[in-house]
Amino acid sequence: MANENKDFSFEDHFSSHSQQYAQYRPHYPDEIYDYLASLAPGHSLAWDCGTGNGQAALGLARHFDNVHATDASAGQIALAYAHDKVDYCVEPAEHVSLNASSVDLVTVAVAIHWFNFDEFYREVKRVLKPGGILAVWTYHLAEISPEIDQLINQYYFEILAGYWPERIRYLEERYETIPFPFEEVMPRSFVMEINWNLDQFAGFLDSWSATQRYKAQKGHHPLENIWGKLLTAWGDEKEPRLVRWPLHFRIGRN
Numbered sequence: 001m002a003n004e005n006k007d008f009s010f011e012d013h014f015s016s017h018s019q020q021y022a023q024y025r026p027h028y029p030d031e032i033y034d035y036l037a038s039l040a041p042g043h044s045l046a047w048d049c050g051t052g053n054g055q056a057a058l059g060l061a062r063h064f065d066n067v068h069a070t071d072a073s074a075g076q077i078a079l080a081y082a083h084d085k086v087d088y089c090v091e092p093a094e095h096v097s098l099n100a101s102s103v104d105l106v107t108v109a110v111a112i113h114w115f116n117f118d119e120f121y122r123e124v125k126r127v128l129k130p131g132g133i134l135a136v137w138t139y140h141l142a143e144i145s146p147e148i149d150q151l152i153n154q155y156y157f158e159i160l161a162g163y164w165p166e167r168i169r170y171l172e173e174r175y176e177t178i179p180f181p182f183e184e185v186m187p188r189s190f191v192m193e194i195n196w197n198l199d200q201f202a203g204f205l206d207s208w209s210a211t212q213r214y215k216a217q218k219g220h221h222p223l224e225n226i227w228g229k230l231l232t233a234w235g236d237e238k239e240p241r242l243v244r245w246p247l248h249f250r251i252g253r254n
Contacts, residue, residue, distance in 0.1 A: 025207070026194045026245065027055060028109065030062075032137075035188055037063035039251070040104040041131040047103050049093050049120075050111025054080035060107065061085040068103075070096055094119035096127065103127045108136040113170035117179050128254040134182060135252075138175050139192060139245035142201075147233040148241075151226050155205070159222050163210035174248035182252020190247040198230070198237035 037043060037060075046064040048057040050071055057069035061083050070091040071077050077088050091097060093108075093115045106124050108115075124134050141152055170178050196204070205211060205223060214222040223230070231237060 025053075025055070025204070026192050026243070028059065028137075028192055028247070029190060030059060032190055032247070033059040033063055035190075036060075036105055036107065036133065036135050036251075039133045039135075039185060039253075041129055041133075042104045045098075045103050046105040046107065047096065047098060047127065049096070049106060049108045050114070051080065051088070052076050052109075052111070054083070054086060054088065056107055056109040057081075057086045057088075058083055060105070064104065068096070068098055094123055096123055098127045100126050101129050104129055104132055106132070106134045108134075110138045110171075112136045112175070112178065113138070113167045121179075121181055125254060130254060132254040133185070133251065134254070135187075135249060136175065136178075137190075137247050137249045138171050139247050140171055140174060141245075142204075143244045143246070144201075144241055145233065148230065151230050151233060152205075155223070155226055159225050160208070160210040160214060163213045163217075165209070168210075175250050176248075178250065180250050180252060182254065185251040185253055187249035187251050190249070192245045192247055194243050195240040196243050197240050198234045201241075201243060202230075 033056075040046075043063055044065050046060045046067045048054075048060055048067055048069040051057050051069035052071060052073075053076060054069055057067045058081055060067045065085065067083075067086045068089065069080065069086050070089050070093070071080075072090065072092045074090045077090050080086075080088050089097065093111075106128060112120070128134065141149070141156060143149055144152075202223065206221075211222055234241065
């Protein structure tokens with residue numbers, strides 16, 4: 001009976017998370033935007049491509065006079081955070097409504113693996129000023145504790161195996177294998193950190209596309225496979241733990 005109650009509360013816990021994607025996304029550290037702005041040849045215009053809900057665009061707005069933030073998804077743009085310096089547009093990465101040689105910095109946060117590389121890079125080279133910067137970054141699995149990390153590795157690589165899109169391999173390879181036809185700049189090291197309780201971390205795992213695909217196909221939540229062990233490893237589920245993700249950059253100069 002105890003297991004039945006745990007399963008019921010587990011399912012209830014996740015019932016609404018698919019509609020709250022942005023709530024369970026960690027935020028990139030402000031130091032990223034300080035650093036990237038220091039590399040750019042000027043601060044008049046930045047293009048945040050694949051902006052999603054506009055998280056990176058808001059960070060750039062502290063340093064640039066204007067930010068052109070684009071996403072191919074009208075639904076994502078509709079939910080983006082408004083800012084008087086940010087102009088949101090529904091546009092594909094490969095065709096953007098910006099003038100040639102007008103952009104100081106192009107950023108792509110955890111999205112470039114979906115793009116047509118050749119067409120996107122051609123567009124980047126068209127819009128960047130001489131000496132302009134392209135910065136793309138990603139993160140992969142979180143680091144919390146050895147016990148929890150092992151469970152999340154099992155969840156990602158074993159339980160969700162076959163439910164990830166093929167291009168997710170670029171994230172797993174930390175963007176080291178994406179084509180990148182630019183003069184590269186060796187990036188500083190950055191880590192994204194947040195204090196989350198188990199509720200919040202589970203919401204993050206629920207927001208993964210592979211989790212949603214598994215649920216749709218199998219009719220139950222994949223986290224059930226490790227939930228008991230995860231509860232034990234976490235300890236007090238209401239107690240926040242430090243969750244950290246090393247960030248992996250490719251930075252190039254035009």
